[in-house]
Amino acid sequence: MIPHGDPPSPDAQVRPQSLMLSFLGVHVLGRGVAVFSGSVIDVFARVGVSEEAVRSTLTRMVKRDLLARHRAGRRMYFGLTTRSVAVLRDGEHRVWRSGAVNDDWDGTWTMVGFSVPESWRSQRHDLRSRLVWGGFGPLQNGLWVAPGVVDVPGLVDDLDLNAYLKVFTARTAKPTEADQIVHTAFDVPAIADRYATFLRRWDHTHPVPDAPDDLARQLLLHTEWLQLVRQDPRLPAEHLPPDWPAIRAEQVFRTLARAYQEPARAIAESVLDTVPAEIPPP
Incomplete structure (x- = not known):
């Protein structure tokens, strides 16, 4: 299952909903909780997203069955739905299982x-x-x-x-070659350029120096990487240049994701107000 609407434009600014899906995938998926809206606002302020934009995004995602409201006292909490779990599991698969480099293509x-x-x-x-x-x-x-x-x-x-x-x-069968298909049906230079852009931003000893902490860096990193791999058709590595930038980009992503994981989790635990929440049946 995929979200309705277009895939993200390669040059589009990261949207609050994309950030929200990354946040939910890292800090809510699999935990059986709903998160207080005020603490979500706190987290998103760290990456420059306004309270108004967060509230608008939460409301829009409820309407699209990507979030469910849970009231506890005077506070409103937001938890996952069956649909959002499917979307987040798909993203998790693309990031951690499929990978960015298709080096086991069987010719199909x-x-x-x-x-x-x-x-x-x-x-x-x-x-x-x-x-x-x-x-x-x-x-x-x-x-x-x-x-x-x-x-x-x-x-x-x-x-x-x-x-x-x-x-x-x-x-393929003669005279058609797989290489012809790759370079006819796909804009290979544009795909490479997107990975190069990611590397320019993240392949440093201290990337995103203006981010206030590792929770903010984690949120930005995961969002940018997921958008990147969702735009990548995973073309066969054997038909791509040997210096294909996705190879280095994936190494950078995984290294940084591991580095941010524990510090970000500790910050999130100190910031997030949660309540138990069951996912409603479909």
Whole structure:
């Protein structure tokens, strides 16, 4: 399950909801708690997000079934929903299990052909956005490809466009080469540039010196990295330059994530006011 809407733009400023999802994934997922809104405001102030923006984000995420309200006395707490758990588990998988470097590709491609009426502009936009989110790139008009086997129904079932789709798994055959597909369907230099941008910001002895503490640095790091890997189709490493920047970027992310983990957890425990909260059934 994925959040509705487009994948983040590569140059977009980090949005409060993206920061919120990172915060929930690191400090709420799996703990069975809801968090007091005031303590969330405290945490987000550390990364320059205003109280108004936090409250607006919390309200919007409740409306989208990504958060549930829990009242305790006069205080309002926010906990996870079945839907947000699925979104956060997907992010956790992309960050810690899939990884940024696809060095075990078996030569399989997932192909999606579609023919949606031209007048259905909104549906076409939503379909393309979901395909990009799922790691697909446009090989030619109406034909998109992604490396590996992709759960296409999990991406697009709720769009009600199945009658307009044709989905295959395939391998290339002469005269077509996998390298051609990689460099035709995907903007390889743009992907590399996003990783290079991450490295310029984080590959230092003391990255983000203006952040007040390791909780703030952890929140920024995880948010930027998750946005980065969600935009990465995980192209086969054998068809990418040997100095592919994702290799170094992932090393930097993992090193910093480990360094920030315990200090950030200690700060969060001192700041966060929580109450037990069950996830409501779907």
